[in-house]
Amino acid sequence: MSEYTVKLKFSREIAEGTMAFHFEKPAGLSFKAGQFGNLTLLNPAETDAEGNTRAFSFASAPYEDDLIFAARMRDTAFKRVLKTMQPGTELMLDGPYGSFTLHNKASVPAVFLTGGIGVTPVRSIVLQALHDQVPHRILVFYANRRPEDAAFLDDLSAAHAANPSYTFVGTMAEMEKSSREWHGETGFIKKAMLLKFLDDLTLPIFYLDGPAPMVKAMRDMLSAAGVDEDNIRTEEFSGY
Ligand SMILES: Cc1cc2nc3c(=O)[nH]c(=O)nc-3n(C[C@H](O)[C@H](O)[C@H](O)COP(=O)(O)OP(=O)(O)OC[C@H]3O[C@@H](n4cnc5c(N)ncnc54)[C@H](O)[C@@H]3O)c2cc1C
Structure with missing residues (x-):
C-alpha cells in the first residue's frame, strides 16, 4: 500500500x-x-x-x-x-x-444489495464492469428512503439502458415524504423483491455493503432464503 x-x-x-x-x-x-x-x-x-x-x-x-x-x-x-x-x-x-471486488467467474451473476451511502463502491464496480463490457449478469438493488436521498441514482439507472445484462432496481422506503415522482420499487429489499428479478437465489454471489445494521439485515434475509454463506461478500462502513 x-x-x-x-x-x-x-x-x-x-x-x-x-x-x-x-x-x-x-x-x-x-x-x-x-x-x-x-x-x-x-x-x-x-x-x-x-x-x-x-x-x-x-x-x-x-x-x-x-x-x-x-x-x-x-x-x-x-x-x-x-x-x-x-x-x-x-x-x-x-x-x-480491500477485496470487495467483482468475482472473475462470468457465468456466476453478481447481485449487489446496497443502501444509502453504501452505493459508493457499487458505482465504481458497475461503471467499470460496463466500461470493460464484462460478460457477467449484474443486478443492483439500491434502497433509500426517498429519491432525494439517493446518491448516484442517475449514474446507476442510466447504465441500465446501455446493457442488457445489467439490471438496476431502485427502491424507496418513504415515498410519502418525497416530492419527486418515482416509478420503481418501494419498501425495503426483501426476498420477494429479489425473486421478481432472479429465478434462483442460490446461483449468484451477493455483495452487501453499507452501514453495519443494513449489512446485517441483508445477510439475515439471505440466510433465511437459503443462500450459502460462501456466496455472500460484505463491506461494512463502520462509523455509521
Ligand atoms: C471500508 C469502509 C468504506 C467506507 N466508505 C465510506 C464512503 O464511501 N462514504 C462514507 O460516507 N463513509 C464511508 N465509510 C465510513 C467512514 O469511514 C466514516 O466512518 C463515516 O463517514 C462517519 O464519519 P463521521 O465523521 O460522520 O463520524 P465519526 O466522527 O467518525 O463518528 C464517530 C462516532 O460517532 C457517531 N456519530 C457521529 N455523528 C453522528 C450523528 N450525527 N448521529 C449519530 N451518530 C453519530 C458515529 O456512529 C460513530 O460511532 C467507510 C468505512 C469503511 C470501513
Whole structure:
C-alpha cells in the first residue's frame, strides 16, 4: 500500500446531505473497483476525538479521470472541514485496501444489495464492469428512503439502458415524504423483491455493503432464503 497526496478539484451536492469530492488522480495510483482508501485531512481548522482520518470507498471507477469520494455530511469535525474545503486543498490518501471486488467467474451473476451511502463502491464496480463490457449478469438493488436521498441514482439507472445484462432496481422506503415522482420499487429489499428479478437465489454471489445494521439485515434475509454463506461478500462502513 502507498501514500499519495490528492488535490481537490471541486465538490458538489449529489443528494440531500450527501456530497461528492472530485480529486485529481495522483500519478502511480492504481486500484480495483470496489476498494477503499484512508483519507487524512492535513492541518484541519478543527478536529475531534475521532481524529483526522476516515476510510472511504472509491466511488469513481478506475477508468474515470477523477478520483471521486462521496460522504453523508453529518455534523462532525471531519465532515465540517470536508464540506468547506476549497479547490486546491490537499489531503493524504493511503491505500488502496480491500477485496470487495467483482468475482472473475462470468457465468456466476453478481447481485449487489446496497443502501444509502453504501452505493459508493457499487458505482465504481458497475461503471467499470460496463466500461470493460464484462460478460457477467449484474443486478443492483439500491434502497433509500426517498429519491432525494439517493446518491448516484442517475449514474446507476442510466447504465441500465446501455446493457442488457445489467439490471438496476431502485427502491424507496418513504415515498410519502418525497416530492419527486418515482416509478420503481418501494419498501425495503426483501426476498420477494429479489425473486421478481432472479429465478434462483442460490446461483449468484451477493455483495452487501453499507452501514453495519443494513449489512446485517441483508445477510439475515439471505440466510433465511437459503443462500450459502460462501456466496455472500460484505463491506461494512463502520462509523455509521
Ligand atoms: C471500508 C469502509 C468504506 C467506507 N466508505 C465510506 C464512503 O464511501 N462514504 C462514507 O460516507 N463513509 C464511508 N465509510 C465510513 C467512514 O469511514 C466514516 O466512518 C463515516 O463517514 C462517519 O464519519 P463521521 O465523521 O460522520 O463520524 P465519526 O466522527 O467518525 O463518528 C464517530 C462516532 O460517532 C457517531 N456519530 C457521529 N455523528 C453522528 C450523528 N450525527 N448521529 C449519530 N451518530 C453519530 C458515529 O456512529 C460513530 O460511532 C467507510 C468505512 C469503511 C470501513
